[in-house]
Amino acid sequence: MRRILVTGARGQVGSELTLALRERYGNNNVIAGDKRKPDEKLLKSCPFEVIDCTDIGAVKKLVKEYSVDTIYHLAAILSATAEAKPQLAWDVNINGLYNVLEIARESKCAVFSPSSIGAFGPTTPRDNTPQDTIQRPDTMYGVTKVAGELLCDYYHKRFGVDTRGVRWPGIISSETPPGGGTTDYAVEMFYAAVEQRKYTCFLKPGTYLDMMYIPDAIRAAIDLMEADHHRLKHRNAFNVTAMSFAPEDIADEIRKHIPGFVMDYEIDPVRQAIADSWPNKVDDSAAREEWGWSPDYDLETMVEDMIAKLKVKLRNNLLVGSRP
């Protein structure tokens, strides 16, 4: 049985991944770690530790204390925040990852470290972006993601650390809102629609990006970590996608459930430039071939499920305060 540490466990993906891992491996075998104190749901399913991945001593102590053998390293700064605070992004995304890899080397842990579609840049082919292609991003987020992929490959090749990762697209979820990302508009749009508010989108119509519903994102991480290593030709990091849409496509799909939904546009030049440097749609055939990746949700089924979940939250007064 694995003993797992999840860093960034209070984040958009971390909060749901931690619960999924606990269901699979048992509550006491999954240690949730985050800089922020836990919410009730996470605390109830214990154990939780306040940690900062830039503090190598604290993470090392935790790994030893709980005999951790697998680290899902999710603590990271997302693209828009990284452009606003590049020094912070370097510190968390690079020094934090380096610390985790060093600890993994010493303590013989496996490491899941997510990369992103942000690891691609303006000179990358935009349609059916291949697994192995040009990666010259011009954002700090992208720089840290490419360096992170290379660092993880290096630790595997040089020290035998079992590092694996996916290039996550924008992730859509109803439990914990994302923060500081370029693809966050898609989640914000749902909150507005369910609350009968108008949504002002910060990306232009026609901005196509890869996206994925959270159950698929979680399954991708767990399936990759459980995949037979003999089948893996790649490691860091696999292209994965579930759908590609532009803001007007998702708004139209939402209107099938909430016909009065209104959206207008006020373009944020920083996030638009980031989105314009990312692919329209990646080719994830390597993930499909090497570890059987296949998403369950498309745009239609994701929208239906998101709206149902957010309506329940709204009825129970849980939407207010969790608005992105």
Ligand code: AKB
């Ligand atoms: C972001 O928008 O920064 C993230 C990502 C695609 O990596 N959601």
